[in-house]
Amino acid sequence: MEQNRVIYLDHAATSWPKPEAVVKAVYDAMLNDTANPGRGSHAMAVRSSRHIFQARKQLAKLFRISNPNDIAFSMNTTTALNQAIKGFLQPGDHVISTAVEHNSVRRPLEYLKQAIGIQVTYIEADEKGFITPQQVEQAIMPTTRLAIINHSSNLLGTIAPVAEIGEVCRRRGVKLLVDAAQSAGILPIDVEAMGIDMMAFPGHKGLLGPQGTGGLYIHPNLDLIPMLHGGTGSQSEAPEQPSVRPDRYEAGTPNTPGLAGLAAGVSHVLHETVQTIHTKEWRQTQMMMEGLLGIPGIQVLGPELGQPRTGIVSFNLAGADASELSFILDQHYGIAVRAGYHCTPLAHAAAGTMETGAVRASVGCFTTDEEAMSIVEAMKEISKHYSDV
Secondary structure, three states: OOOOOOEEOEOOOOOOOOOHHHHHHHHHHHHHOOOOOOOOOOHHHHHHHHHHHHHHHHHHHHHOOOOHHHEEEEOOHHHHHHHHHHHHOOOOOEEEEEOOOOHHHHHHHHHHHHHOOOEEEEEOOOOOOOOOHHHHHHHOOOOEEEEEEEOEOOOOOOEOOHHHHHHHHHHHOOEEEEEOOOOOOOOOOOOOOOOOOEEEEEOOOOOOOOOOOEEEEEOOOOOOOOOOOOOOOOOOOOOOOOOOOOHHHOOOOOOHHHHHHHHHHHHHHHHHOHHHHHHHHHHHHHHHHHHHHOOOOEEEOOOOOOOOOOOEEEEEEOOOOHHHHHHHHHHHHOEEOEEEOOOOHHHHHHHOOOOOOEEEEEOOOOOOHHHHHHHHHHHHHHHHHHHHO
16 A cells, blocks of 8 residues: 655654554445444444444553443544533532643633633643642642543653552542543553543544544543433433443444544554553654754753653754744655644643744654654754754
């Protein structure tokens, strides 16, 4: 299969290329198993249901979830976060979040502040994006019901101490929602051991599945108000949404081909192991950072060289516009990166880059060392132009 000729360093947005097994799984499901799962007992509908359950089972294995039915599938992390936030919070509740959250967390919270009168505390992060469990504990109030933590910043690559924060939340009777957009399939996750009550994740990033897939883990002791109501194929005679999981949170026809592909993507991650993937990506970030830091005028955001981070390296070049750099890298070097504010203005405020935004290069499961270093070589040439201006 021929692919576009591009050096792809935008894995924090979506992973590419996908494993051949993912492409094949989507194709096979589209070709043979496109009946509506759970809506019939004929052979094709049964096969479609098996694709869905296989994805659920593989995810449960990856995240150490006891019951696969505690995973509700969604279109993406944003949909999952909205279900968790709007389905759990009630008028007058207090929420703790952080200054490195994505707009998929911040905007639902700001909406609920106006709509039902919740209170929100955003914990300040340092310029590298770090927060501490002590900050979370100090922010807890008598009305605090939920803490929302970004496992890894999509701008800075900073990794939050989720397990330690989970211990604080359990001890203080606060539920913990984790945004795993940049960590699912990249960092080890054990929902029970880490004290996670809800976790939103994408299928199309570190899990290597197709776009349009994602999900929400919901602890068995929690009951959320469903964000969508409608047909589930179960309890069709009842006027109310079913109480049984996962049907309660999965109204409407699911993305069967996409979830078949997601199952294949998770299988690839399980085979390679999360630790192997993370170690490789971290090593490549260190190569990139060391090279970029050797170029006059470049500022690299996030944790220092040698410190833990996910496969994200964001940077700026003095005197250069981030969007212009992204355009030059694409048009003249064939390197795909992202520039701007990355839907996380609070993280830019913490990093001191609200006026400039940043260029973000991010590696993935299939990134080669040569591809990772290509941006360093390109920026060496580009920086000379700006130093001469």
